[in-house]
Amino acid sequence: MKSEQSTDILIIGGGVIGLFCAYYLSETNSRITILDKGPANEASSHGNCGLITPSHVLPLNSWPLVFTALKSMRKGDAPFHMKPQISKQFLNWGMQFLRNCNHNRVINNARSIQELLTPSRAYYDELFEKEEIECNWRQNGIYFLFKNKNEFDHFSKENELTSRFGQNAIRIPKQELLEKEPALREDIAGAWIYSDDAWLRPNELVSGLKKILVGRGVEFLESAEVVGFEKYKDRLINARTSKGVEIKSNQFVLAAGAWSPLLASKMGLNLPIIPGKGYSITMGNQQNAPTRPIIMMERMVVATPWSNGYRLGSTMELAGYDSSLNLNRLNALRRGASEYLKTSSQGNPEEVWTGWRPLTPDSVPIIGPSKKISNLTYATGHGMLGMSMGPATGKIVSDILK
């Protein structure tokens, strides 16, 4: 049965980005509705690694990564895997990615990324001072761990670049590191630590935010997939959902993560975003877990320890909208971790998970008013860093719509 509702601001997508938009917007008097096709807060923002990393200012665009991707096409368990695709969206995205693989663009894009990462880190401090959200928030920095001595030494070049953006890592040689972290295997080379980096348990953060928003009167409409829009001239009038509800709104925010381009096309728009699939395995507390998160650099596996669990995550698979759980990739996470850590990652996991990062071709999210639809604001394309950039995105969107 068809029914109609109305609101002032309709946010499409209840992941970390939609929730942070609603959090700052709910400080105004507007009526806010969040629409989600699943339970809000259960998509990409649920099972990720939970790192809050101002250190990750550099975009993904680099020629070595392109060569790694090309070589990985035949390897089912490589940390970076690209499935050959001939869709127009993928080819356009790939061309734009290549155009951004030059030094000047990398530096410019890093500036834009920094403008989201640095304030977000400070807004997290404010958030946890103001609100009671139990989400294992810790701020001791994150190790970038190497097994190979040359790669370890060579990281000084990357550190020189990140230092330009206020992110300077400290080099920790092997012996000192082994004394600090008994969880590490003896055959590692050393680590760099960015001390501004922090971490949290993402599903707990998003559940905490949702609870606060419900308390503030934000309305959640879940299991309601947006299937179309009504438009008049350059304005959206309403969003039609699979539940038969039509929601009329003055303003629309598109925060649907990796699904954003599919929704944009229903509005006649084209967004350069593709899904970058990742995996995680979550276990209960493990004996001899590391004291802080570890990025195992050669394998690109992340281990995140919390007081109530332990997660291995990562891998990047460009394979379109394929949501299957590939056991090869899950096992590669375990194998990768066992090359660096004494911590066991065997045993029955509490959860095995896959999610899509919304990847733009220059690693810079798309935030701000649409040029073609006068009452549409974008908040999407956060790629590998949605948890780290959520608060600043929410503030920007709220400043635009206030």
Ligand SMILES: Cc1cc2nc3c(=O)[nH]c(=O)nc-3n(C[C@H](O)[C@H](O)[C@H](O)COP(=O)(O)OP(=O)(O)OC[C@H]3O[C@@H](n4cnc5c(N)ncnc54)[C@H](O)[C@@H]3O)c2cc1C
């Ligand atoms: C393995 C892995 C590890 C990661 N680790 C980190 C990390 O350590 N730190 C970090 O900062 N980031 C990390 N990320 C990235 C981060 O998870 C994402 O950038 C972030 O979750 C994106 O948030 P979002 O709100 O844009 O999208 P999502 O959380 O995916 O939310 C989008 C929402 O839109 C809804 N939706 C989609 N289509 C429709 C529709 N038609 N109608 C209604 N609703 C719709 C979906 O149901 C979903 O709930 C990781 C990602 C992966 C995959």
